[in-house]
Amino acid sequence: MKERKNNMTDKSLYTKRFDGRKLDELRPISAKIGVVPNADGSALFVQGDTIAIAAVYGPKTLNPKHMQNPEKGVVRVHYNMLSFSVGERIRPGVSRRSQEISKVTEWALSPVVMLEELPGTVIDVHINILQANAGTRCAGINAASMALAHAGVPMKELVSAIAMGKMDKTIVADVDKEEEDYDDGEGATDMPMAYLANSGKISLLQLDGRVQVDKFKEAIEAGREACKKIAELQMKTLKEYK
Amino acid sequence: MGEPVKTIWKVTRKNVAEAMNKSERLDGRKPFEARPIEITFGVSNKAEGSVKVKMGRTEVVCGIKMNTQEPYTDHENEGTLTTSMELLPLSSPNFEYGQPTIEAVEIGRVVDRGVRESRFVDFEKLCIKPGEKVWGINVDMAVLNEDGNLIDAGALAAILALMTARFPEYDEKTGVIKFGEFTDKKLPLKIENMPLTTTCFKIGDKLFIDPTREEEDTTEGRITIEITKPEKEEMITAMQKGGDATFTQEEVMKMVEEAVKNFKKLRTLVDEEVSKFEKSAKKSKK
Amino acid sequence: MTAKEKTEKKQIVAPGEILESGDDFLPGDWTIKEGKDIVAIRLGVMEKNDRLVKVIPLSGVYIPRRGNVVIGEIKDMNYSGWMVDIGGPYGAFLTLKEVPGYVEESEMETVYGIGDLIVTQVFNVKRTAVDLTMKQREGGLGKIRDGLIVKVNPHRVPRIIGKEGSMIKVIKDATKCSITVGQNGLIWIKGDSIEDRIFAKKAIEFIVENTTTDGLTDKVESWLKENEGKKK
Numbered sequence: 001m002k003e004r005k006n007n008m009t010d011k012s013l014y015t016k017r018f019d020g021r022k023l024d025e026l027r028p029i030s031a032k033i034g035v036v037p038n039a040d041g042s043a044l045f046v047q048g049d050t051i052a053i054a055a056v057y058g059p060k061t062l063n064p065k066h067m068q069n070p071e072k073g074v075v076r077v078h079y080n081m082l083s084f085s086v087g088e089r090i091r092p093g094v095s096r097r098s099q100e101i102s103k104v105t106e107w108a109l110s111p112v113v114m115l116e117e118l119p120g121t122v123i124d125v126h127i128n129i130l131q132a133n134a135g136t137r138c139a140g141i142n143a144a145s146m147a148l149a150h151a152g153v154p155m156k157e158l159v160s161a162i163a164m165g166k167m168d169k170t171i172v173a174d175v176d177k178e179e180e181d182y183d184d185g186e187g188a189t190d191m192p193m194a195y196l197a198n199s200g201k202i203s204l205l206q207l208d209g210r211v212q213v214d215k216f217k218e219a220i221e222a223g224r225e226a227c228k229k230i231a232e233l234q235m236k237t238l239k240e241y242k
Numbered sequence: 243m244g245e246p247v248k249t250i251w252k253v254t255r256k257n258v259a260e261a262m263n264k265s266e267r268l269d270g271r272k273p274f275e276a277r278p279i280e281i282t283f284g285v286s287n288k289a290e291g292s293v294k295v296k297m298g299r300t301e302v303v304c305g306i307k308m309n310t311q312e313p314y315t316d317h318e319n320e321g322t323l324t325t326s327m328e329l330l331p332l333s334s335p336n337f338e339y340g341q342p343t344i345e346a347v348e349i350g351r352v353v354d355r356g357v358r359e360s361r362f363v364d365f366e367k368l369c370i371k372p373g374e375k376v377w378g379i380n381v382d383m384a385v386l387n388e389d390g391n392l393i394d395a396g397a398l399a400a401i402l403a404l405m406t407a408r409f410p411e412y413d414e415k416t417g418v419i420k421f422g423e424f425t426d427k428k429l430p431l432k433i434e435n436m437p438l439t440t441t442c443f444k445i446g447d448k449l450f451i452d453p454t455r456e457e458e459d460t461t462e463g464r465i466t467i468e469i470t471k472p473e474k475e476e477m478i479t480a481m482q483k484g485g486d487a488t489f490t491q492e493e494v495m496k497m498v499e500e501a502v503k504n505f506k507k508l509r510t511l512v513d514e515e516v517s518k519f520e521k522s523a524k525k526s527k528k
Numbered sequence: 529m530t531a532k533e534k535t536e537k538k539q540i541v542a543p544g545e546i547l548e549s550g551d552d553f554l555p556g557d558w559t560i561k562e563g564k565d566i567v568a569i570r571l572g573v574m575e576k577n578d579r580l581v582k583v584i585p586l587s588g589v590y591i592p593r594r595g596n597v598v599i600g601e602i603k604d605m606n607y608s609g610w611m612v613d614i615g616g617p618y619g620a621f622l623t624l625k626e627v628p629g630y631v632e633e634s635e636m637e638t639v640y641g642i643g644d645l646i647v648t649q650v651f652n653v654k655r656t657a658v659d660l661t662m663k664q665r666e667g668g669l670g671k672i673r674d675g676l677i678v679k680v681n682p683h684r685v686p687r688i689i690g691k692e693g694s695m696i697k698v699i700k701d702a703t704k705c706s707i708t709v710g711q712n713g714l715i716w717i718k719g720d721s722i723e724d725r726i727f728a729k730k731a732i733e734f735i736v737e738n739t740t741t742d743g744l745t746d747k748v749e750s751w752l753k754e755n756e757g758k759k760k
Contacts (some may be wrong), residue, residue: 036387037299038334041587049287053386055332059589059617073617078331078339083382084289084305087421092328092382094339112543114569120656121617126332128384130303131286149543149571152588152683154558156569157544197544198567231544238542238571241586242740251601252643257676261722268676268726 012169013185018178024222026162026174026229031142031237033150039126041151043237045143048176049133054143055126056151059115062122073115074122075148077106079140081129101137102127108141108161108194108204114154123153134177135163141194141204146234150241160230161194161204164223166211171218173226186210191219195227197235258460262445267457273450274500276507279398281515283406288422291407291429295399297452299389301333304399305382306407306429310419313369313376321368322378325354327385327396334388334455345392352482353383353397353439356468360437360479363404367430375417379404379429390458393466394451397439398508404429405436405516434472436512437479440504441466442497444487449496451504463487465494467501471509476502538740540586541568547581556582590616590682590712592658596650597668599677599714600660602640607633610640612648612660615682615712620658622648627662645672647708647716668708675718676725680736682713687739688732695735695745702752703728727755 017023027048036042039055046052062068079102083090105127115121125147127140138161145159165175168185175190182188189209196203202220211219258268265273277298285292289305313320327349331337342350357363368377381403383396409427411420443453443461453461463485470479478498483489489497541547547559548566555561558570559581568574572583592598592614600612600620609623622640624631631639640646647669652659662669680688689696689709700707705719705728715732719725734751738744 036332038387038389039332040589042332051286053332057335061618080330082286082303082305082328082384083326083380084286084292084307086288089307089309089380089382092326092342092384118617124331126330128330128332128386131288133288150587152571152585154569155543156560156567158542198546198562235542235545239540241540241571251645251677253645253672253675253677256674257722257725261726264722266722266726268729270726270730 010169012167014167014170014172014182017172019176021174023170024173024225026226027176029230029233031146031233033146033237033241039147039151041147041149041153043143043146043150045139045146047135047139047142047174049131050135050139051129051131052136052139052143053128053130054140054147056123056144056147056153057126058123058151059118059121059153061120068120070119071116073113073118073120075106075110075113075115075125076122077102077109077125077127077144079105079127079129079137081132081136085129085132101140104204104206105137105141105144109144109148109159111201111203112145112155112157112159112196113148114156117154123148123151132177134175134180135192137161137204138163138192138194142230142234146238149238157196157198158231158234159194159203160197160227160234161192162223162226162230164191164193164219164226165189166191166209166215166219169215171215171222173222191216191223193220193223193227195224197227197231200224254456255460258457259445262448262450262457262460265448267450269454273448274503276452276504279511281402281511283402283515283519289403289407290410290424291403291405293399293402293406294386295395295402297391297395298454299387300391300395301385301387302392302395302399303384303386304396304403306403307380307382308407308410308419309378309380310370310375310412310417311378312374313372317365319369319372319376320365321363321376323354323358323363323365323381324378325357325381325383325400326350327353327383327392329388329392330384330386333385337385337388348482348484349383349393349396352393352466352480353381353400355482356397356437356439356480357381357400357404360435360468360470362401362431362435362437362470364430364432370414388455390453390455391441393441394439397437397468398512401436401438401512402515404431405433405512406519432472435470436509437468437470438505438508438512439466439468440501440508442500444489444493449493449500451500461485463489465489465497467498469501469505471505476505539574540572541574541583542571543569547574547583548576552579553581554579556580558583558585586683587681588683590614592616592620592650592653593711594650594653596711597647597708598650598712599645599647599672599708599710599716600712602642602644602646604642605636605640610636612646614648614650614658614660615714616658618656618658620650620660622646622660622662626651626660640671645677645714645716646670647672647710672716675716676729678715678717678729678732680713680715680732682711684736684739685709685711685713687744688715688735690745695748698745698749698752699728699731702749702756703731730755
């Protein structure tokens with residue numbers, strides 16, 4: 001049993017990561033497109049032990065009419081975890097958590113899609129988590145970004161996401177489940193973020209925990225570098241399209 | 243991407259029916275020829291057991307999750323079983339979000355019936371403390387790509403998942419389940435009672451199995467038959483007629499005959515795949 | 529074409545990828561200019577012609593163009609015409625005026641009923657709707673009564689048709705089928721027997737699976753010869 005220590009010095013209690021990774025090291029990542037033949041576009045994204053699959057349908061006319069945007073097409077995201085993707089079973093169906101993640105994912109992807117030429121249409125993005133080991137919304141965004149490109153949706157750039165974290169006083173990239181549960185010193189602060197690959201603008205930003213302002217700055221800068229690595233893989237996978 | 247995706251139109255229905263009438267199919271198969279089946283275990287390492295079954299382009303996953311709970315009052319020393327099927331909107335433009343549709347509910351219930359009535363699961367061995375605590379098995383299926391014959395794919399996935407599932411670490415004193423830590427202990431299954439499912443479909447007066455989506459859209463009726471062979475003789479352990487067509491007695495008996503034939507093939511497949519799984523599980527332990 | 533030009537031509541690019549930099553080039557289809565860079569905004573094949581850099585999409589929904597011959601499904605009808613689904617983001621409409629002869633409102637269902645498929649032509653593309661016509665000088669438009677329909681990614685259509693129809697002709701001859709390829713990715717195969725139609729369908733699947741291969745026409749010809757005997 002770990003005890004909460006009151007750490008007054010600058011030295012962090014978390015110096016070595018549980019799985020031996022360097023502070024800025026991502027878990028092994030891999031990706032694949034075209035995994036759902038029925039969809040207009042689809043992709044699989046694996047980040048360590050977290051596996052996300054995304055499928056895109058559209059653009060198609062959105063019904064009912066009153067939900068349409070007369071200026072441009074819209075993106076609609078549905079994020080859902082499979083019941084057996086986690087340790088303690090999740091009852092199938094929509095939860096408040098999945099609704100929230102669906103919405104922030106939509107906000108993360110919308111800035112890049114160019115749907116001005118497609119008013120009144122909708123692009124449905126379905127994200128399912130097959131296996132969860134933290135960073136699921138980020139893996140979902142990474143998969144969805146590729147699925148949108150695969151589906152031929154016009155996009156200014158790709159979106160890449162990473163779950164940054166602070167373990168006591170240490171900023172780490174790509175938090176895994178064990179780290180999420182870290183409880184020493186200042187505990188764990190979870191900071192999922194998404195960057196637009198080229199412009200470097202942030203389209204997803206959430207935080208829960210406690211973090212000093214300068215540490216936060218360190219986190220978002222490190223997050224940018226981590227997302228560049230994700231974008232590299234996404235781009236490489238898309239270019240292997242046949 | 244780029245592969246021809248089939249959609250049902252009147253004209254396609256006519257083609258499917260015309261071909262079937264000549265005992266032919268649009269993909270060149272014979273009426274009682276199933277598509278190649280591909281099996282992959284370990285879809286989720288968080289599940290007590292999980293598998294992905296591909297029948298042609300239909301892809302169904304199944305995960306087993308265990309929990310402990312109070313037993314039902316009239317089954318005080320028996321564990322519980324729930325079965326569900328999620329028709330994920332990801333898998334087809336025809337599936338939407340919302341309450342489970344009757345299609346999903348039916349598949350869940352039909353698979354459940356087969357597993358239960360066949361006595362494949364030894365519920366009494368799931369008892370921890372009679373009247374107080376028992377194990378619950380949750381069999382959750384989900385579709386990743388839809389191209390017909392979901393019942394058979396789901397049912398096969400359920401059996402394979404149950405066969406390869408392992409109990410999680412459980413502290414009897416505290417009653418805490420250590421999810422993520424698995425034991426070597428298999429689920430209490432009576433393997434001789436294993437139910438294997440074949441759904442037979444009908445177009446006109448022709449019967450066939452394992453339809454693609456366009457074939458299934460053209461069918462008028464189906465009968466799902468679950469077979470088990472506890473001793474020397476095959477037994478029917480569950481049946482479900484679906485669709486508003488009617489069947490003659492001869493047709494029903496012919497379907498049962500085909501289900502029995504297919505049972506043998508499926509049983510061989512299950513034995514092979516489970517054996518492969520167990521061998522590789524042993525290897526990775528060393 | 530040199531080997532370098534060939535590989536350059538077939539280069540697949542993804543959204544956000546910088547294709548060229550500087551003032552020597554102009555942004556063409558599916559690219560935008562960001563500062564000095566020309567950036568791809570769609571997954572596809574990059575093409576450079578003189579100073580123009582563009583991307584030819586490999587995937588995505590069908591975008592209707594004037595003059596396209598397409599195959600559509602009748603979804604609904606009202607007193608002025610039929611609502612037709614031709615794929616793509618928006619619905620299409622066929623007015624009574626654009627059908628040859630005179631059709632009474634009461635006869636509409638018999639002319640084209642809900643669920644029927646028609647070979648039709650796009651004659652006007654509006655912002656969120658498409659107008660169709662059945663009046664075409666060369667004919668070839670009309671209701672589909674029998675045959676086999678195959679649906680492919682619309683971006684494969686040029687490959688399936690081939691240069692000046694060379695590829696599709698090879699298939700028509702070998703399978704003895706009459707084949708109408710809709711620009712929206714729907715293909716109508718008409719043949720005497722179901723076996724011939726299935727054979728033609730398989731040939732089209734073969735092309736779709738091998739679109740990025742060189743010398744595809746030759747490969748298709750040999751595939752057709754090999755499989756001729758197997759079909760029945």
